[in-house]
Amino acid sequence: MSTIGLVDRYDRVATDLRVSLTDRCNLRCSYCMPAEGLDWLPGDEVLTDGEVVRLIEIAVTRLGVREVRFTGGEPLVRRGIVDIVRRTAALSPRPDTSITTNALGLERTAVALAEAGLDRVNVSLDTVRRDDFHTITRRDRLHDVVAGLEAAAAAGLGPVKVNAVLLRGVNDDQGPELLRWCIDRGYQLRFIEQMPLDAQHGWSREKMITAEEIFESLATTFDLSPAEEPRGSAPAELFLVDGGPATVGVIASVTRPFCGDCDRVRLTADGQVRNCLFAREESDLRTALRDGATDEELADRWRVAMLGKRPGHGIDDPSFLQPSRPMSAIGG
Structure with missing residues (x-):
């Protein structure tokens, strides 16, 4: 069995x-999809449950x-x-498992997910x-979101992290309020710059709240200092809040790209x-899987797919084109 991993050029x-389980x-959310939803x-x-787990196992x-x-x-x-989740957590070597969710169904599933190994x-x-x-x-x-957060914390699914996007003219003045709310409840907040991944293709750099604006807003209420721990390949830059131990993260995919350290x-x-999140090309594993490909053949296809990864997402390039699939269909 080959031990070559997913290495790019x-x-x-x-x-x-990151495994997307559904596009539904x-x-x-206004920055993701239209009010009427999508097709x-x-x-x-x-993919069936069994197909998902097989590809994860590979x-x-x-x-x-x-x-x-x-x-x-x-x-x-x-x-x-x-x-x-249960079948993934049972793999050897056991991977670290997590979920990115809007938490609407988390109150009723948090305990079951924790018991399954999330x-x-x-x-x-x-x-x-x-x-x-x-x-x-x-x-x-x-x-429902608040109840889901509380259920996740009670089930031991921690540290519970909160991802927030600030939108100009809507909630761009609420950064300090949201950070205080999270700190008071023991949640770790991460602000994310809005990215050009909406189904409506309405994103613009002028409308986006930048990392610099986020820092300026938080500084009106909190003292932020760089966290000492190395960032590595993590997308978030971490900062101590009022000297710690609480932290806040900023994921500045647009203005401070971290493509050179990407491990996703x-x-x-x-x-x-x-x-890449912003790739315009995809590599099909489903057809080969359903046509009877072996695990090693599927692994080889996956390795080849990684060779086409570009050095960066190219948002600043004049030739940049937003992916045809929106975030809801790609998976965060």
């Missing part, structure tokens, strides 16, 4: 696998993947998610104001490998 090694979502993938195009046992994060869409709408959760939450939550997500469900690879819900 720039000697970056992918050890962090039960929110309609979802046909059911027969979506990644872990043959390709050196050490971390598996389940994403969507909203991964908790996938009926088989608890069993997928290690931690990242919850998307852009505001703690009910009216603004409704405006951003087009759903009056803030109470993505598998879409319909079995396509994406070697």
